Amino acid sequence: QIFRLAQYTVSLLSDMQDSQSAFKKEDPLGMDAMSSEEYASQSKLLQEFTNVPSIESAWLFKTNNEDRSRAMFSISQPDLLANKKRKYILHSHIVTHGTMPLECHWSPFPIEMTGVSAVVPSPSGSKLLVVRNGEKGSRTTLQIVNQSHVEKEIHVDQSIHGPLYTDEWFHGISWNHEETFIAYIAEQTPRPKPAFDDAGYRKGGSSEEDCNSWRGQGDWEEDWGETYSRKGRPSLFVLDIASGEVRAARGVPKSISAGQVVWAPPSSSGHQKLLVFVGWLEHNGFQSTARKLGIKYCSNRPCSLYAIHSPFEEEPNADNASDSGSESVPASVATNLTPSISSALFPRFSKDGKLLVFLSSKCAVDSGAHNATDSLHRINWPSDWKADEQLSVTDVVPVVMCPQDGCFPGLYCSAMLSDPWLSDHCTMVLTSAWRSTEVMLSIDVLSGEVTRISPQDSDYSWSTLAISGNNVLSVSSSPIDPPQIRYGRRASTEDHDGRCAWVWDEVTSPLTAASNKVKALLSHHKLSILRIPVPDPSDELSDGGRLQFEAIFVSCEDSSQKPTVLILHGGPHSASVSSYSKSSAFLASLGFNLLIVNYRGTLGYGEEALQSLPGKVGSQDVQDCLAALDHVIEEGLVDASRVAVVGISHGGFLTTHLIGQAPERFAVAAARNPVCNLSLMIGTTDIPDWCYAVACGTEARRLASESPSLDHLRIFHQKSPIAHISKVKAPLLMLLGGADLRVPMSNGLQYARALRERGGEVKTIMFPEDTHEIDIPRSDFESFLNMGVWFKKYLKQI
Numbered sequence: 001q002i003f004r005l006a007q008y009t010v011s012l013l014s015d016m017q018d019s020q021s022a023f024k025k026e027d028p029l030g031m032d033a034m035s036s037e038e039y040a041s042q043s044k045l046l047q048e049f050t051n052v053p054s055i056e057s058a059w060l061f062k063t064n065n066e067d068r069s070r071a072m073f074s075i076s077q078p079d080l081l082a083n084k085k086r087k088y089i090l091h092s093h094i095v096t097h098g099t100m101p102l103e104c105h106w107s108p109f110p111i112e113m114t115g116v117s118a119v120v121p122s123p124s125g126s127k128l129l130v131v132r133n134g135e136k137g138s139r140t141t142l143q144i145v146n147q148s149h150v151e152k153e154i155h156v157d158q159s160i161h162g163p164l165y166t167d168e169w170f171h172g173i174s175w176n177h178e179e180t181f182i183a184y185i186a187e188q189t190p191r192p193k194p195a196f197d198d199a200g201y202r203k204g205g206s207s208e209e210d211c212n213s214w215r216g217q218g219d220w221e222e223d224w225g226e227t228y229s230r231k232g233r234p235s236l237f238v239l240d241i242a243s244g245e246v247r248a249a250r251g252v253p254k255s256i257s258a259g260q261v262v263w264a265p266p267s268s269s270g271h272q273k274l275l276v277f278v279g280w281l282e283h284n285g286f287q288s289t290a291r292k293l294g295i296k297y298c299s300n301r302p303c304s305l306y307a308i309h310s311p312f313e314e315e316p317n318a319d320n321a322s323d324s325g326s327e328s329v330p331a332s333v334a335t336n337l338t339p340s341i342s343s344a345l346f347p348r349f350s351k352d353g354k355l356l357v358f359l360s361s362k363c364a365v366d367s368g369a370h371n372a373t374d375s376l377h378r379i380n381w382p383s384d385w386k387a388d389e390q391l392s393v394t395d396v397v398p399v400v401m402c403p404q405d406g407c408f409p410g411l412y413c414s415a416m417l418s419d420p421w422l423s424d425h426c427t428m429v430l431t432s433a434w435r436s437t438e439v440m441l442s443i444d445v446l447s448g449e450v451t452r453i454s455p456q457d458s459d460y461s462w463s464t465l466a467i468s469g470n471n472v473l474s475v476s477s478s479p480i481d482p483p484q485i486r487y488g489r490r491a492s493t494e495d496h497d498g499r500c501a502w503v504w505d506e507v508t509s510p511l512t513a514a515s516n517k518v519k520a521l522l523s524h525h526k527l528s529i530l531r532i533p534v535p536d537p538s539d540e541l542s543d544g545g546r547l548q549f550e551a552i553f554v555s556c557e558d559s560s561q562k563p564t565v566l567i568l569h570g571g572p573h574s575a576s577v578s579s580y581s582k583s584s585a586f587l588a589s590l591g592f593n594l595l596i597v598n599y600r601g602t603l604g605y606g607e608e609a610l611q612s613l614p615g616k617v618g619s620q621d622v623q624d625c626l627a628a629l630d631h632v633i634e635e636g637l638v639d640a641s642r643v644a645v646v647g648i649s650h651g652g653f654l655t656t657h658l659i660g661q662a663p664e665r666f667a668v669a670a671a672r673n674p675v676c677n678l679s680l681m682i683g684t685t686d687i688p689d690w691c692y693a694v695a696c697g698t699e700a701r702r703l704a705s706e707s708p709s710l711d712h713l714r715i716f717h718q719k720s721p722i723a724h725i726s727k728v729k730a731p732l733l734m735l736l737g738g739a740d741l742r743v744p745m746s747n748g749l750q751y752a753r754a755l756r757e758r759g760g761e762v763k764t765i766m767f768p769e770d771t772h773e774i775d776i777p778r779s780d781f782e783s784f785l786n787m788g789v790w791f792k793k794y795l796k797q798i
Helices: 001-028 033-050 318-322 362-367 513-521 582-589 607-611 620-634 650-659 690-702 708-717 721-727 745-757 777-795
Strands: 054-062 069-081 083-095 098-105 118-121 128-132 140-145 150-156 173-175 181-187 196-197 213-215 234-240 245-248 257-262 274-281 302-309 344-348 355-360 377-382 394-397 427-434 435-442 448-454 461-467 473-478 483-496 500-506 526-534 550-556 564-567 593-598 641-648 668-672 732-737 762-767
Touching: 033 582, 054 150, 054 483, 069 461, 069 777, 098 607, 118 173, 118 461, 128 173, 173 257, 173 435, 181 257, 234 274, 257 344, 274 344, 318 745, 362 394, 427 461, 483 513, 513 582, 526 620, 526 650, 550 620, 564 582, 564 620, 564 650, 564 745, 582 593, 582 777, 593 620, 641 650, 641 777, 650 668, 650 721, 668 777, 690 708, 708 721, 721 745, 745 762, 762 777
Parallel strands: 054 461, 234 257, 435 461, 564 593, 564 641, 641 668, 668 732, 732 762
Antiparallel strands: 054 069, 069 083, 083 098, 118 128, 128 140, 140 150, 173 181, 181 234, 196 213, 234 245, 257 274, 274 302, 344 355, 355 377, 377 394, 427 435, 435 448, 461 473, 473 483, 483 500, 526 550, 550 593
């Protein structure tokens, strides 16, 4: 009996020690044992999705053999330990044999490009520019690499310029045709700061700081907002490869930021070297005041195409005249090529040099919507253009207002390949949103004919990677199928409409192996795109505003017995297309159905549908989301009692609106950098015009002010989620970026504190270094891990 009592005592002490040990491990995170196990399990699962590499860009190069092409891929993969993205280069030879299956021969291993900011092959493919932007004040390095070695290495001092712009907006790196010069966009060197020492201000002091002096701040210089904080003005520079000399372009007004530069074709005389670039006006604040409004995700900033001579064509004394403060006119002055149109982007010259084609976001600029339907235009480029020669702009693809069912809905392009041309010199290939999918379009820029070349019957999204001759390298994916490389070529036959058909071959690649486990995790899910009728359309709606919108539905087996996550995109003028997303795929793998709603106002449905939303946010978009949810419930596809909702930015605006306006419909919610209070955001965001545009619609421009009236603040509050906070019941996970300039963290924090004040359940996670997207690798990982655990916890309890 004593022995049994001793055994019991030892067992009890052991259990207590285990319990205390577990408590000590779990207590710092405030988790119970169940949450801790879920956290560990889901983090292991999420790692599988994180390990799948992404294809950033690709290039195709011709060879002497018509049946063989060389391809180079730039791929990336998150490195959670280093908290940055690894970048790799991978090479392949693609061989076609008529109707025989396509062959691919890959390099045995990818090559990591440590510290590399950008790589840009020359037009012939014989040379490669490698850019290494300096960190913390160090120099920028430009390497010219040929097929065997580094041919040239140029170290650019910060007194000339700062890091090169390699983002998707200002980025522009362009080789000239002869491959002797490279034009690019880099940060202009900031103005000198005032210097002080123990005697006070140092007039004309040394530019270098020493131990006996210090530098003040000087005048504040405004930047372009979100993600461009503390970056210098985007400015145009040219590198002479032979000499290694870098010169700034002269004659560009100080009120213009430059980007997207390309070389014009050589003149008929062969001497003139011209550059064409996009210039954004920096004085675009309210009532034409001098202010740079945020430009990230905002195509509604006025811009034009400009032409300017290369700085290496300037007169010998041009540099000296400028440096000495002389009033001599520079040898070159930027000429506006598109004064008749409010927006001109992505200039591209045809291969024969006869056409200059560009995209325009004039609908966005003219209406105030931050994104809208694009149009395509061309200029017939003269062989010996003179600066005083007026060039006419011809419409190629106009804005589509109200598309017919199944027909082309208009252009929605966020980027364009540096070489988008097929071999006939007049057909270009673009990637564009088409309702809930992304498609590839061929456009004859002479006739304006638009043809969808990606498969018509596919619910997958397709994107163009590179073009060589009449061969197109692309990638296709879906929410449940990771990206797959495809190689397309024109077939000898025609489709049922009499147009040239395209054949798309699957390219087996080493990247496929990494995604096989993810595909297995998602193998029991199905993809469908649902048409949702507009709920109770009013008489004042345009025809386009009455058209059905869509929702992408990713369903589990026995979907009606599984919980559902309603996913809402931001913008509101952006889109959720049917492409692969690591975060959405991860949520699906946890056993959730996904209902991804493209409410009216989304890109890809025509301009009238898009313009139906401004002035009606918080009502029309909310009703569309509820209508999509009602649709799948009425069809018996989901369990109405187990629904979560999540969104970022305007999607977070809708998330917090929905849990306030329809509190009984949602069991749990998560919001990433949400707009919760427009009346607070108006004075803190880098895009105050957005607040007016979404809340006031067509009246926005007339009403907009840096000092909104009390009536305006009332409107902002009435249309904000915080107006409905007293009705919220769902537990809310709030994920915030501490460096977000678009929707500053004060918006989310105010809502979270107000919800807690009313007894609501809310958990807030702050990522101090993150901007609006929360995309630093560790932050991205932790935010979706917490989301998965949060949803599982509250959807299981029902």
